[in-house]
Amino acid sequence: MALPVTGLTRREAWWALGYVAVYLAYLTVALESELLHWVTLVVLPMVLVRFLRPPRTRGVAAILVSFGLQRGNLWRGVGWAALATLAIGVFQGMGGSSHAEEIRDVVRSGRVLWALPVAFLAMLLTAGFTEEFFFRGFLQTRLTALSGSRLVGLVASALLFGMYHMPYA
Numbered sequence: 001m002a003l004p005v006t007g008l009t010r011r012e013a014w015w016a017l018g019y020v021a022v023y024l025a026y027l028t029v030a031l032e033s034e035l036l037h038w039v040t041l042v043v044l045p046m047v048l049v050r051f052l053r054p055p056r057t058r059g060v061a062a063i064l065v066s067f068g069l070q071r072g073n074l075w076r077g078v079g080w081a082a083l084a085t086l087a088i089g090v091f092q093g094m095g096g097s098s099h100a101e102e103i104r105d106v107v108r109s110g111r112v113l114w115a116l117p118v119a120f121l122a123m124l125l126t127a128g129f130t131e132e133f134f135f136r137g138f139l140q141t142r143l144t145a146l147s148g149s150r151l152v153g154l155v156a157s158a159l160l161f162g163m164y165h166m167p168y169a
Contacts, residue, residue, distance in 0.1 A: 008066060012052045013146035016139055019048060020160055027167045034126040041134035049138070067137030081128065085120050135161045 144153025
């Protein structure tokens with residue numbers, strides 16, 4: 001049965017919840033590397049969706065759209081990510097981090113001109129992308145479809161996102 005909110009199926013949404021439950025349980029036993037995050041947070045959810053979707057919506061483009069990835073919104077997201085990175089860096093450099101003095105040294109030495117873009121790209125390609133892809137693209141869209149409420153989808157995925165970080169804390 002298709003859900004009216006996004007065209008996703010209840011079956012797909014319930015499988016997404018099951019997947020996140022198993023994944024969170026797995027993280028209590030073994031923490032992952034950034035490379036393994038690409039498998040568990042990007043590849044496996046896409047494979048799961050591929051096999052759960054009706055045949056006409058199993059293509060890569062349709063799956064990516066179901067995760068919220070479509071033409072026209074990529075550069076806006078990258079722009080906001082760049083602004084957030086800059087704001088967090090300034091906050092941490094002003095004393096909001098235990099590494100504030102090291103951050104100020106990087107800025108004073110001029111290494112910030114190459115270090116900030118490299119760090120931004122590294123975070124974008126690792127935790128930034130994989131976690132957003134999984135929790136917003138895979139999970140939040142399906143929880144929103146299952147509940148029929150964008151707020152419920154947002155709050156539930158945010159709570160699960162926090163639970164995901166607990167083993168790493």
